[in-house]
Amino acid sequence: KAGVTQTPRYLIKTRGQQVTLSCSPISGHRSVSWYQQTPGQGLQFLFEYFSETQRNKGNFPGRFSGRQFSNSRSEMNVSTLELGDSALYLCASSLGGTGQETQYFGPGTRLLVL
Amino acid sequence: AQSVTQLDSHVSVSEGTPVLLRCNYSSSYSPSLFWYVQHPNKGLQLLLKYTSAATLVKGINGFEAEFKKSETSFHLTKPSAHMSDAAEYFCVVTPPHTGTASKLTFGTGTRLQVTL
Numbered sequence: 001k002a003g004v005t006q007t008p009r010y011l012i013k014t015r016g017q018q019v020t021l022s023c024s025p026i027s028g029h030r031s032v033s034w035y036q037q038t039p040g041q042g043l044q045f046l047f048e049y050f051s052e053t054q055r056n057k058g059n060f061p062g063r064f065s066g067r068q069f070s071n072s073r074s075e076m077n078v079s080t081l082e083l084g085d086s087a088l089y090l091c092a093s094s095l096g097g098t099g100q101e102t103q104y105f106g107p108g109t110r111l112l113v114l
Numbered sequence: 115a116q117s118v119t120q121l122d123s124h125v126s127v128s129e130g131t132p133v134l135l136r137c138n139y140s141s142s143y144s145p146s147l148f149w150y151v152q153h154p155n156k157g158l159q160l161l162l163k164y165t166s167a168a169t170l171v172k173g174i175n176g177f178e179a180e181f182k183k184s185e186t187s188f189h190l191t192k193p194s195a196h197m198s199d200a201a202e203y204f205c206v207v208t209p210p211h212t213g214t215a216s217k218l219t220f221g222t223g224t225r226l227q228v229t230l
Contacts (some may be wrong), residue, residue, distance in 0.1 A: 005159070042220060042221075043204065045218065090157055090190075092157075094157075102148075102163065103160075103218070104160075105150075105157035105159070106157050107155070107156055107157045
């Protein structure tokens, strides 16, 4: 079974631009969560989608948004990029998204904002 | 509320010697606990998880962890380190029976260095 895939793997953008990242979960998984990983803040939860609905959201500004499609693929969008948005963005999928389930992580998208 | 503390940001061991990565948690209830490993430029991979079954949990690649409620600890161990174990390790806590993945709380990570 194919793992979680994320595209693109690397991105370079400039301040003020917007970016869209994509995540394809493991087949059959309906929950997709997004995380931001930085050296200073560690791993921080962005949001979770389940069956095309945002189920939970972390403490990030409204510039960060996401969506999930009927095939469970998910995208996240960051508008008006800031230098501090430079990070590794990880998505993870699980079957139903309960806390005890194993979350399977993708390799991440490394975003550099100049 | 819940939290997790990884007591060492960096651990260095020689190949063939034991590994101990320490994790303490704080939770109002009996939590579920996980250890994930992250190799450079890779995503996180589950090593093992504790979900209120056996307190000694065996994972992949020879790792194991013991849940000690009295000490609120979930330390990760391996009898003999291998060069390929060099990576960053994250301890993760979540309350039981939560219906959403967003309750995962990650530790700050421990970077394991393995020397010859």
